[in-house]
Amino acid sequence: MSRSATAAIHLGALRGNFARARELAEGAKVMAVVKADAYGHGLERCARALGGADAFGVASIADGLRLRAAGHPQRVVVLSGPDAASDLAEMRRLQLEAVIHHESQLAMLEAERGGNPLKVWLKLDTGMHRLGFPAERAAELHARLAALPSVDSAIVLMTHFASSDELDSDRTARQTQRFFDATKSLPGERSLANSAALLGWPRARGDWIRVGGLLYGLSPNAGKTGADFGFRPAMTLTTRLVAINRIARGEHVGYGAAWRCPEDMAIGVAAIGYGDGYPRSAGVGTPVLVGDAPAQVVGRVSMDLLTLDLRRAPSATVGDVVTLWGPQLPAEVVAGHANTISYELTCGVTRRVLFTEDGA
Ligand SMILES: *Cc1c(COP(=O)(O)O)cnc(C)c1O
Numbered sequence: 001m002s003r004s005a006t007a008a009i010h011l012g013a014l015r016g017n018f019a020r021a022r023e024l025a026e027g028a029k030v031m032a033v034v035k036a037d038a039y040g041h042g043l044e045r046c047a048r049a050l051g052g053a054d055a056f057g058v059a060s061i062a063d064g065l066r067l068r069a070a071g072h073p074q075r076v077v078v079l080s081g082p083d084a085a086s087d088l089a090e091m092r093r094l095q096l097e098a099v100i101h102h103e104s105q106l107a108m109l110e111a112e113r114g115g116n117p118l119k120v121w122l123k124l125d126t127g128m129h130r131l132g133f134p135a136e137r138a139a140e141l142h143a144r145l146a147a148l149p150s151v152d153s154a155i156v157l158m159t160h161f162a163s164s165d166e167l168d169s170d171r172t173a174r175q176t177q178r179f180f181d182a183t184k185s186l187p188g189e190r191s192l193a194n195s196a197a198l199l200g201w202p203r204a205r206g207d208w209i210r211v212g213g214l215l216y217g218l219s220p221n222a223g224k225t226g227a228d229f230g231f232r233p234a235m236t237l238t239t240r241l242v243a244i245n246r247i248a249r250g251e252h253v254g255y256g257a258a259w260r261c262p263e264d265m266a267i268g269v270a271a272i273g274y275g276d277g278y279p280r281s282a283g284v285g286t287p288v289l290v291g292d293a294p295a296q297v298v299g300r301v302s303m304d305l306l307t308l309d310l311r312r313a314p315s316a317t318v319g320d321v322v323t324l325w326g327p328q329l330p331a332e333v334v335a336g337h338a339n340t341i342s343y344e345l346t347c348g349v350t351r352r353v354l355f356t357e358d359g360a
Helices: 011-024 036-041 041-048 061-069 085-093 103-111 133-147 171-183 195-200 331-337 343-345
Strands: 005-012 028-033 053-057 075-077 097-100 120-125 156-158 209-210 235-247 267-272 288-291 291-296 306-309 323-324 354-356
Touching: 005 011, 005 097, 011 041, 011 061, 011 195, 011 267, 036 041, 036 343, 041 061, 041 133, 061 075, 061 085, 085 097, 085 103, 097 103, 103 133, 103 354, 120 133, 133 171, 156 209, 195 209, 288 306, 288 331, 331 343
Parallel strands: 005 354, 028 053, 028 209, 053 075, 075 097, 097 120, 120 156
Antiparallel strands: 005 235, 235 267, 235 323, 267 306, 288 291, 288 323, 291 306
16 A cells, blocks of 8 residues: 655745746746755756746755756755865856855865856855854955956855844844945945745845745744745645554554553544654644544654544544645744744655645
């Protein structure tokens, strides 16, 4: 018997979400961020649906190669840039663009003898303190890059926000100010905004937005769903009920006997678990749908199976479809019960899950 866990990817939602991001961008160019296999939705299928993007953002040269192999002519930006000098040749061959965020990368470029001009994005740290040069060094670094014949003269200036989802903090405004101050005298396009900044910080729009989560209908903001902002979930994760058992009051369910039946009741068993990417951290009470009826996780999530309280789904039958997340049940709600964010849930769906696609 094949396993039932299925991730249906909704290409219509991807297209609609892209159109909405484009609209919110108000004329800025749109980089569709498709790293981590398009946030777990599948790189090739998503790139096809997001074909209107001005550029794709990836985390590795290997993903850039996949996009080129699939025939995408758009600009492709490797968001963490080259790791080794040999990467530069590969990036040129595939016409990928490099984010340059560290002295070691600049040294690789300066050590080159010739080569077709590589397009680069100079990444400045304005306060996140993950990747990037101190913003105050922008002019000096820009001059060093501009002096290299092997670097294309159209250098894009970029930064990344630490907390653009927090609208009541002034950190994003301060990062934005620091970026614009430090780059005031420099030519070239600017790129600051991720999904959360696209929604909440219009001053940070710049020339390029870099949008990931919202394209998949995922909310970048805690306590909100993608639908709250007019975006539609692009993944529905389902499986089937493989058993319904009557368990007596006082009996325990699952590993560690971690949950105890408060009354005689029906426990459903669904064919999905952490081996499929359903989070083991999903606690008792995490909602699922059995058919259209609400049910809840009880006991511990195991590798292949999930136990469910069916008291509110009295007509449930073995074979029923169980929905773990999707348009009817936002991944953000599940993430809230699993101590994580929706991005991690979709990224975590494993290869043994069957992926399908539809036009919804
Ligand atoms: C992942 C990433 C993005 C996209 O972030 P979302 O919150 O998914 O929109 C933008 N810029 C950089 C540098 C990233 O790494």
